Amino acid sequence: DAGITQSPRYKITETGRQVTLMCHQTWSHSYMFWYRQDLGHGLRLIYYSAAADITDKGEVPDGYVVSRSKTENFPLTLESATRSQTSVYFCASSETQGINEQFFGPGTRLTVL
Amino acid sequence: TQLLEQSPQFLSIQEGENLTVYCNSSSVFSSLQWYRQEPGEGPVLLVTVVTGGEVKKLKRLTFQFGDARKDSSLHITAAQPGDTGLYLCAGDRDDKIIFGKGTRLHILP
Numbered sequence: 001d002a003g004i005t006q007s008p009r010y011k012i013t014e015t016g017r018q019v020t021l022m023c024h025q026t027w028s029h030s031y032m033f034w035y036r037q038d039l040g041h042g043l044r045l046i047y048y049s050a051a052a053d054i055t056d057k058g059e060v061p062d063g064y065v066v067s068r069s070k071t072e073n074f075p076l077t078l079e080s081a082t083r084s085q086t087s088v089y090f091c092a093s094s095e096t097q098g099i100n101e102q103f104f105g106p107g108t109r110l111t112v113l
Numbered sequence: 114t115q116l117l118e119q120s121p122q123f124l125s126i127q128e129g130e131n132l133t134v135y136c137n138s139s140s141v142f143s144s145l146q147w148y149r150q151e152p153g154e155g156p157v158l159l160v161t162v163v164t165g166g167e168v169k170k171l172k173r174l175t176f177q178f179g180d181a182r183k184d185s186s187l188h189i190t191a192a193q194p195g196d197t198g199l200y201l202c203a204g205d206r207d208d209k210i211i212f213g214k215g216t217r218l219h220i221l222p
Binding site for chain 2: 040041042043044045048058059090092097098099101102104105106107
């Protein structure tokens with residue numbers, strides 16, 4: 001099915017472990033984004049990508065790593081998970097940068113114990 | 114400092130009532146967007162307003178962009194339980210979209 005998917009939908013891990021959240025889109029959108037959503041903070045941009053092999057930091061990039069070897073995939077890795085990274089993570093894509101419609105995935109709820 | 118302030122944070126009203134929620138900033142935006150997010154899902158775009166003073170209607174929802182392009186409002190007429198959700202405003206800053214913290218709306222049947 002066309003759209004944007006995220007996996008896993010739910011993940012529980014322990015402090016210090018590496019975790020990778022997957023994001024896949026079928027529209028061939030150039031731009032992809034990772035956000036985290038926390039009570040009291042709203043949606044905050046972690047990283048974004050303008051095209052394959054082009055990534056850039058957002059507002060809260062520390063502790064996260066991204067890659068984009070293919071246009072359709074944009075994985076987010078927590079190299080050594082911390083409790084403060086417990087959150088709901090959303091991937092999004094759009095055709096262009098700026099105030100263009102962003103299409104969001106269903107989110108991944110990550111709990112770090 | 115939150116660039117986009119949304120108010121109220123929470124709103125619970127009875128079905129059939131009217132309501133208005135607000136998105137305010139001290140900065141000028143070239144355009145603003147409104148998204149709605151339902152529990153367990155990602156946000157979905159409702160509207161983009163691009164001209165100061167612009168009014169857009171989407172069925173029972175009316176969106177307005179302030180003349181000075183620093184604020185926006187969302188008015189819902191005759192609210193229904195299906196309107197329940199988190200309403201987020203978003204603006205363009207340095208070619209990236211930034212979001213307000215949202216208004217969580219609950220319509221009681």
